[in-house]
Amino acid sequence: MRSRLPADVLFDDATPPPALPACDHYAGTEKLMRKSLALQDALGPVFDLTLDCEDGAAVGDEAGHARLVGALLAESRSGRVGVRIHDVGHPHWRDDLRLILAAGRAPAYVMLPKPRGADEVRQAALALHEISGAAGLPTPPLHALIETHGALREVDAIAALPAVESLSFGLMDFVSAHHGAIPAEAMASPLQFEHPLVVRAKVAIAAACHAHGKVPSHNVCTEVRDLSVVAADARRARATLGFTRMWSIHPAQIEAIVAAFAPSEAEIDVAADIMTAALKADFAPIRHGDRLHDRASFRYYWTVLRRARQSGMTVPAHAEALFARAPAHAAHAAHAAHAARAGDAT
Numbered sequence: 308m309r310s311r312l313p314a315d316v317l318f319d320d321a322t323p324p325p326a327l328p329a330c331d332h333y334a335g336t337e338k339l340m341r342k343s344l345a346l347q348d349a350l351g352p353v354f355d356l357t358l359d360c361e362d363g364a365a366v367g368d369e370a371g372h373a374r375l376v377g378a379l380l381a382e383s384r385s386g387r388v389g390v391r392i393h394d395v396g397h398p399h400w401r402d403d404l405r406l407i408l409a410a411g412r413a414p415a416y417v418m419l420p421k422p423r424g425a426d427e428v429r430q431a432a433l434a435l436h437e438i439s440g441a442a443g444l445p446t447p448p449l450h451a452l453i454e455t456h457g458a459l460r461e462v463d464a465i466a467a468l469p470a471v472e473s474l475s476f477g478l479m480d481f482v483s484a485h486h487g488a489i490p491a492e493a494m495a496s497p498l499q500f501e502h503p504l505v506v507r508a509k510v511a512i513a514a515a516c517h518a519h520g521k522v523p524s525h526n527v528c529t530e531v532r533d534l535s536v537v538a539a540d541a542r543r544a545r546a547t548l549g550f551t552r553m554w555s556i557h558p559a560q561i562e563a564i565v566a567a568f569a570p571s572e573a574e575i576d577v578a579a580d581i582m583t584a585a586l587k588a589d590f591a592p593i594r595h596g597d598r599l600h601d602r603a604s605f606r607y608y609w610t611v612l613r614r615a616r617q618s619g620m621t622v623p624a625h626a627e628a629l630f631a632r633a634p635a636h637a638a639h640a641a642h643a644a645h646a647a648r649a650g651d652a653t
Contacts, residue, residue, distance in 0.1 A: 313582065313609040313629055316590050317602060324522050324551070325448075325472055328387060328617055329568035330354035331524055332555040335363025337375060344383050346558055352387045353619040354561050359391045360403050361420050363556075369399040370406060377410030389450070390414045394421035395431055404435060408442040416472060418450040421480065423457040425464040432470035448472035450524075453512050454480035466515035475554065476512050478505070478526035495529060496540055500547070513549035524552035531557040541567030551614075569618035570611045578611035579626035586629060 317323075332354050334343040340358050347356050358376045360369070380388055392403035407414070419431045432449050439446040449470045453459055454477025466474055478499060482489045485504070493502040500506065509525070516523035525544035530536040541564045544550040553564050570578070577595075584593045585605050592601040600608075612629065615622055622630070 311589070312586070312631060313590075313605065317606050317609055324516070324520050326613055326617055327473060327522050327552055328353055328355045328565075329552050329614070330555050330561050330564040331357055331389075331475070331552060332558070332561055333357045333359050333363050333391070333527075335359035335361075336365070337379075340376070340379055343558065344379060344385075344388070346561075347383075347385050347387070350561075351619060352385055353565055353617070354555070355387045355389060355415065356383075356385070357389045357391050357418055358414075360407075361391050361393050363391070369393070370402060373399075373403045373406035374410070377407040377412075380407065380414055381410040381412040387415050389416040389418060389447070391418035391420060394419065395427045396421070396423075400431075401434055401438070404438045405442075408438055408444055411442075411444075413439060413444040413447050416448045416450050418452060418475070420452040420477070421455055421458075422451055422453075422465070423455050425461045425468065428465050428468060428471065432468065435470070446470075450475065452477045453508070454478075454484070456484060459508050459511060462511050463515045463518065466519040466521050471521060473522040473524055473552065474512050474516050475524040475552075476509055476526045481505070481508060496536065496543075499526075499540075500543055506548075509544075509548050509550070517549060522552050523550045524554060525550040527554040527556050528560065529556070531559060534559060534563045538563040538567045565618050568614065569620055570614050572620075574611050575615045575620065576623060578608035578615075579623040581605070581608045582612060582629055583625050 332343060334340045334356065343356050347354065358379060360373055360376055364372050376390055380390065390407055393400040417435055419428060422428045428449065428451050435449060436446045450473040451458070451465055451471055452475045453462055458465065462474065465471060479494050482491070482494050482505070489502060489504055490498070492498045493505050513523040528537045528540045537560045541553050544553055545568055551568065553568065555561050555564055581595050581600055582605065584595060585600070590602055590605060592599055612622055612626060616630065
């Protein structure tokens with residue numbers, strides 16, 4: 308009898324998060340969007356690209372910009388291009404969706420900024436489902452940007468929505484929402500990792516995501532010259548706060564973020580050996596070196612191998628059999644089932 312794969316047996320009592328790239332890069336002007344699309348074509352799907360209709364775009368020609376975003380999305384060769392629309396309090400947010408989807412291609416995801424609570428996320432999910440259906444397109448997953456007091460208060464309810472795939476932290480808007488009670492220095496390191504109110508928000512977002520099988524995405528780093536600062540922020544977000552993804556706002560940041568979230572070669576080798584032995588044992592407990600492993604630790608090491616593949620790293624040849632049906636798992640399966648679930652968002 309053929310052994311079952313990790314995706315078949317390791318997550319029967321929990322929901323695994325979708326397999327998203329570790330870096331989400333934002334671009335809002337035509338020049339930067341085209342350059343970013345070209346870079347994605349060159350590097351492959353090791354990072355997501357979000358075409359921005361909100362803060363990264365100019366004000367005043369919302370319809371024209373949404374049409375441009377739709378056209379660029381339709382022209383892109385990657386399957387990992389998303390869009391950020393305006394918030395539901397903005398008069399153009401529904402038109403953003405209509406004009407983008409009218410170009411004939413569904414984005415990989417839609418980022419919703421500034422929701423004030425779970426109801427606004429449900430409202431956006433329903434509109435996205437209806438407008439996608441009217442355009443004859445599948446409903447893309449929804450990503451939400453947690454940056455208001457209301458969204459943070461209801462972050463667990465937002466993460467639980469079936470239409471939601473990922474939550475991001477909007478550090479700058481969050482700090483600004485405190486009207487000077489949090490100092491401006493908390494918009495950057497080291498204070499963003501030390502101020503109690505900011506750390507509380509980040510921990511709440513990451514915990515809600517992991518509880519519901521969603522992807523927590525860390526806020527931007529505004530440093531664009533000293534990439535060691537970007538890398539240090541990414542490593543700290545991953546290692547101490549549980550984030551598995553991070554925003555980029557400059558092409559130079561992408562490589563530093565991807566590398567920081569990727570496992571080391573030593574970690575990959577250990578994970579490959581353990582998971583290969585687990586597969587041979589049909590996921591019964593095994594011994595590796597002087598340690599025993601069972602399905603609890605198999606989940607961790609399977610995640611290491613998935614992170615490696617998402618980062619464009621090479622997985623040892625003897626572990627490739629573990630991924631025989633990986634494309635049908637996680638993000639791809641969630642995307643295929645999303646239209647059927649979207650009605651549950653309300």
